[in-house]
Amino acid sequence: MAEDLESSVERLKDWAGDVPVSWHRPRPRRVYVEVERGDLREFGRGLFDDYGARFVTATGTDMGDRLEVVYHFSYDPSGLIINLRVTTPRAEGTIPALTPAIESAEWIEREMCDLLGIEFEGHPRPERLILSDDWPEGEHPLRKED
Amino acid sequence: MVEDGIAEMGILGSLTGWGLKKSPWVYHLNAGACNNCDIEVAELLTPRFDVERLGVQLAGSPRHADALMVTGICTRQIRPRLQEIYRQTAKPCLVLCLGACACTGGIFHDAWHFAGPVDTVVREVDPDANIAYIPGCPPKPEAMISGLATALEEL
Numbered sequence: 281m282a283e284d285l286e287s288s289v290e291r292l293k294d295w296a297g298d299v300p301v302s303w304h305r306p307r308p309r310r311v312y313v314e315v316e317r318g319d320l321r322e323f324g325r326g327l328f329d330d331y332g333a334r335f336v337t338a339t340g341t342d343m344g345d346r347l348e349v350v351y352h353f354s355y356d357p358s359g360l361i362i363n364l365r366v367t368t369p370r371a372e373g374t375i376p377a378l379t380p381a382i383e384s385a386e387w388i389e390r391e392m393c394d395l396l397g398i399e400f401e402g403h404p405r406p407e408r409l410i411l412s413d414d415w416p417e418g419e420h421p422l423r424k425e426d
Numbered sequence: 427m428v429e430d431g432i433a434e435m436g437i438l439g440s441l442t443g444w445g446l447k448k449s450p451w452v453y454h455l456n457a458g459a460c461n462n463c464d465i466e467v468a469e470l471l472t473p474r475f476d477v478e479r480l481g482v483q484l485a486g487s488p489r490h491a492d493a494l495m496v497t498g499i500c501t502r503q504i505r506p507r508l509q510e511i512y513r514q515t516a517k518p519c520l521v522l523c524l525g526a527c528a529c530t531g532g533i534f535h536d537a538w539h540f541a542g543p544v545d546t547v548v549r550e551v552d553p554d555a556n557i558a559y560i561p562g563c564p565p566k567p568e569a570m571i572s573g574l575a576t577a578l579e580e581l
Contacts, residue, residue: 412503412539421538 285309288358295331299323312350314365317375321402324364325381327353333362335382340392342424345370347398351378351385368398377403395422446492446518447578449481453491453515457508457544459498463525463564467495475567482574488512493520493574499527499534500542508544509551520556520577521548524570526563556581 285308292311293303299319304312315323327333333353341348351364368375377400378385389400390409397420400406411421456464470477471484485491488511500508512521521544526532528544541547545557558577562569 412501414502 283355283357285358285360288355288360292331292355292360292362295326296323309359310361310363312363312365314367317366317368320364320366321376321378321381324351324378327362327364328382331355335384336361338378338385338388338392340396340398340422342370342396342422343367344424347373347396349375349392349398373397374399374401376401379403394420396420397423442518443581446520447581449483450492450520450574450578451483451485451490452493452495452522453485453488453511454495455488455497455508455511457496457498457504457528457542458501458539459525459527463497463528466564466567466570467497467524470567470570475571477571480571480575488514489516491515491519493522495522495524496528496544497524499531499537499540500544500547501539502541503539505541505547508547512548512551512555518556518581520558520581521545522570522574522577523557523559525565526561529559529561532563 289305289311292313296313300313300315300323302312302314304314306312328335333355336352336354338349338351341350346367347370348365348367351366353362353364354360355362366375375398377389379389379400380402386403386405387409389403390405390407392398393400393403393406394409394411397418408415454464454467469475488494494512494515496508498504512519523529523544527534528542531540531543534540545555545559548555548557556577558573560570560573565573
């Protein structure tokens, strides 16, 4: 069932309330929503269960003094892409895992943990996924200083 | 294990050489390829190119193989496995580096997971290995047939 793009965005803003710390809509079909780390799991769960968006994937980036994770959701009835952004100070490097709320985030979170060294708190299986068996512990190939 | 030139191995040697050239059995190994070369290998076996008419057949085990057809850059994870599979092949064994990645590492040469290229890794276990290169991204099936034929001629 198709839905108008603008009403999807309006509905998203109503639903989200004042939880997000920032909104950014660079193109009509794309909305960046930044939330605090503490709100991530509940917001992600709600976006998935209540708002009805589909979890696509996630991307991690080394931003220098911060590490950033963007969870990508798609709301198919209107084609709206919702990018749920959360950052953590490089020194801490922890983000609450989304996997307990959305099971399909398990592998991508493990991959980001391997490559960027972000610790996902509360992840049910925080084991190595894609680095080779002999890769040294504590080294993360996509960290910029390494 | 060192292969002497087939010509120097006496009657048994010329027999194995004849068998190898007449009907090379190929073991296909993906050493970290993007699967594009592998798709072209499948093309090689389908009726349009049908390499089986030339005696080339896919072997299910490296122990039955006359040639090892390697695609991909040889990642850090597969490196010891590639060496072990090469050790298991019947000698003399021809190693075919299929595609730009297997030949040189290609665009992944400076990547963190790169442990190749394939020829260096194979030569670590057998400095005299027979290695042929079929470049391309991916190579055409015609190029694979030509590369295999040329490599077998030169053995």
